Amino acid sequence: MILSRPFCVVVAVTCMLLLAGCASVYTPNHVASVTANQQLLLQPELASGYKEREGWTHRRFAVAAANPLATDAGYQILRAGGSAVDAVIAVQMVLTLVEPQSSGIGGGAFLLHHDGKQTVAYDGRETAPMAVTENLFLGADGKPMPFIDGLVGGRAVGTPGTVRMLELAHAKHGRLPWSKLFEQAIALAESGFPVSYRLHTLLKADQYLKKDPVAAAYFYTPQGEAWPVGHVLKNLELAAVLKAIAKDKSNALHAGDVAQAIVDKVQKHPTNPGKLTLSDLAAYQPKTRSAFCTDYTAVTQTTYVICGMPPPSSGALAVAQILGITPAMTRQNSLEKGLPTAAWLHQYTEASRLTFADRGLYLADPDFVEAPGGDWKSLVNPQYLARRALAIGEQSMKRAMPGDPAPVKTSHAPMPDQIEYGTSHISIVDAQGNAVAMTTTIEAAFGSRLMVKGFLLNNELTDFSFAPKGANGKPIANRVEPGKRPRSSMSPTLVFDKASGNLVSSVGSPGGALIIHYTAKALYGMLNWGMSPQEAINLPNFASINGPTLLEKERFPAATLDALRAKDHEIRELDMTSGLQAIKWQRGQLQGGADPRREGVVMGE
Ligand code: GLY
Numbered sequence: 001m002i003l004s005r006p007f008c009v010v011v012a013v014t015c016m017l018l019l020a021g022c023a024s025v026y027t028p029n030h031v032a033s034v035t036a037n038q039q040l041l042l043q044p045e046l047a048s049g050y051k052e053r054e055g056w057t058h059r060r061f062a063v064a065a066a067n068p069l070a071t072d073a074g075y076q077i078l079r080a081g082g083s084a085v086d087a088v089i090a091v092q093m094v095l096t097l098v099e100p101q102s103s104g105i106g107g108g109a110f111l112l113h114h115d116g117k118q119t120v121a122y123d124g125r126e127t128a129p130m131a132v133t134e135n136l137f138l139g140a141d142g143k144p145m146p147f148i149d150g151l152v153g154g155r156a157v158g159t160p161g162t163v164r165m166l167e168l169a170h171a172k173h174g175r176l177p178w179s180k181l182f183e184q185a186i187a188l189a190e191s192g193f194p195v196s197y198r199l200h201t202l203l204k205a206d207q208y209l210k211k212d213p214v215a216a217a218y219f220y221t222p223q224g225e226a227w228p229v230g231h232v233l234k235n236l237e238l239a240a241v242l243k244a245i246a247k248d249k250s251n252a253l254h255a256g257d258v259a260q261a262i263v264d265k266v267q268k269h270p271t272n273p274g275k276l277t278l279s280d281l282a283a284y285q286p287k288t289r290s291a292f293c294t295d296y297t298a299v300t301q302t303t304y305v306i307c308g309m310p311p312p313s314s315g316a317l318a319v320a321q322i323l324g325i326t327p328a329m330t331r332q333n334s335l336e337k338g339l340p341t342a343a344w345l346h347q348y349t350e351a352s353r354l355t356f357a358d359r360g361l362y363l364a365d366p367d368f369v370e371a372p373g374g375d376w377k378s379l380v381n382p383q384y385l386a387r388r389a390l391a392i393g394e395q396s397m398k399r400a401m402p403g404d405p406a407p408v409k410t411s412h413a414p415m416p417d418q419i420e421y422g423t424s425h426i427s428i429v430d431a432q433g434n435a436v437a438m439t440t441t442i443e444a445a446f447g448s449r450l451m452v453k454g455f456l457l458n459n460e461l462t463d464f465s466f467a468p469k470g471a472n473g474k475p476i477a478n479r480v481e482p483g484k485r486p487r488s489s490m491s492p493t494l495v496f497d498k499a500s501g502n503l504v505s506s507v508g509s510p511g512g513a514l515i516i517h518y519t520a521k522a523l524y525g526m527l528n529w530g531m532s533p534q535e536a537i538n539l540p541n542f543a544s545i546n547g548p549t550l551l552e553k554e555r556f557p558a559a560t561l562d563a564l565r566a567k568d569h570e571i572r573e574l575d576m577t578s579g580l581q582a583i584k585w586q587r588g589q590l591q592g593g594a595d596p597r598r599e600g601v602v603m604g605e
Pocket of ligand 1: 422423441442443444460463487488489490512513
């Protein structure tokens with residue numbers, strides 16, 4: 001084992017105290033005008049406190065992840081000479097155990113890798129089972145069923161892709177033996193880990209997880225209470241599955257008794273069975289894709305190359321559209337007392353409305369849907385973005401219509417607004433200069449709420465449009481189809497200096513559709529406002545998904561809200577629980593930042 005037990009215990013206890021401390025700084029203050037449903041639509045991930053961080057500085061390597069025990073697993077691998085990909089595998093296996101609400105071996109992920117020369121995107125997105133139809137989420141009346149009815153149970157479980165994708169990435173970029181990367185997660189699962197404040201908070205709030213008897217027995221006391229903060233939770237079933245994967249790689253999950261247990265759980269769900277089969281699991285293939293890279297000239301006149309995940313994620317395209325439409329402004333011109341001004345927020349949120357309108361019409365799995373003009377780059381063409389920017393006036397447009405970047409083969413209907421959930425982000429730079437940005441998900445908090453052999457199954461199929469057609473009868477690009485990957489917002493991002501080709505940053509966040517905004521905010525802060533990763537992450541959150549202007553509550557002065565209202569913005573203040581992790585090269589040092597709104601930390605040397 002790489003990590004000594006005493007060290008592990010010290011880390012765990014320290015973290016427990018740190019996280020318990022979050023409770024004292026969070027003051028709930030829900031906005032009366034937002035209904036419960038709107039709150040859920042706009043803010044699907046529960047807040048669990050805000051704890052100021054100062055950021056971290058390292059020289060040789062660094063890893064940033066959403067839970068201190070997971071970060072530590074990556075750190076131990078990097079110390080042992082492992083690569084960034086080795087480290088991310090170790091982090092993911094520990095996250096499956098300690099942050100089960102957000103990601104795990106039952107879900108999907110996107111991984112961006114840079115080896116000093118080339119940037120490659122690995123797609124481990126879940127796929128729809130071959131037996132589904134586009135009517136998967138329609139009720140008996142032919143209308144989209146209530147979101148939660150589609151989510152809980154077997155119906156929305158897609159074929160998991162994370163482990164197969166990591167196996168592919170390890171074959172190309174791994175340095176340590178595959179089995180070694182599982183040692184820390186197995187040891188923690190066997191010895192137990194302390195329930196964190198955030199896990200406890202989410203368990204306490206969840207109404208559906210305890211309906212699965214297996215999940216209820218693991219996550220709750222016999223009286224049905226969420227295990228308290230600090231309770232040491234052991235997961236021997238997960239340890240056994242991780243041992244099998246350590247030995248037989250992804251086949252231990254995609255075939256044999258684990259696969260059979262997954263299929264039984266999905267197909268035999270008493271009220272909401274799904275269509276996943278053994279052949280879906282056996283046939284799953286991760287994909288290697290070209291990273292989606294765009295040039296971005298910051299206010300300093302430095303040009304960066306910003307690379308992200310191409311479709312089926314909408315992340316990189318949307319971030320590039322928002323940054324391309326929002327003017328690049330200096331800190332002096334756009335911040336007042338360290339906060340974005342109303343004038344700048346107007347520009348940003350209008351750019352976001354235009355972006356989300358395009359996203360709703362065009363974005364879907366590229367193996368099923370043709371890009372406008374046959375190339376997704378048409379959506380970020382500078383001439384097209386300049387034309388789109390002309391729509392921004394003095395007053396808010398409130399709701400933008402999609403643009404027309406290039407001719408389309410099939411004309412689609414815009415996808416209606418729909419809830420999007422969770423995830424977890426990991427950024428790593430290793431001692432050899434390789435970099436990873438990986439965002440990983442089981443979709444909703446605790447996924448489909450189905451537990452099999454110590455891990456949770458995803459509900460990723462709810463990232464498809466529930467409605468297969470629009471009101472005009474045209475098909476929706478992101479409708480359910482057999483074998484298709486649902487559209488994602490995940491935005492793992494690597495930034496390079498265009499002139500030198502050197503890595504500048506690895507960044508990303510969880511947060512449903514708001515992932516795009518959290519990532520854009522961090523990029524804007526680091527590249528235009530000269531901020532460290534931590535300063536950029538600490539900035540208050542802001543967004544529009546082509547509706548109201550969303551502002552992180554209690555972070556903006558009343559004068560800013562008034563000035564935006566005077567420009568006809570409908571304002572919603574709410575928790576905006578980003579979980580940004582970022583690493584940035586600055587003056588020969590690796591600066592790291594982790595979101596004060598969650599539990600993440602950065603470690604390195
Ligand atoms: N399930 C979150 C996303 O893929 O965007």
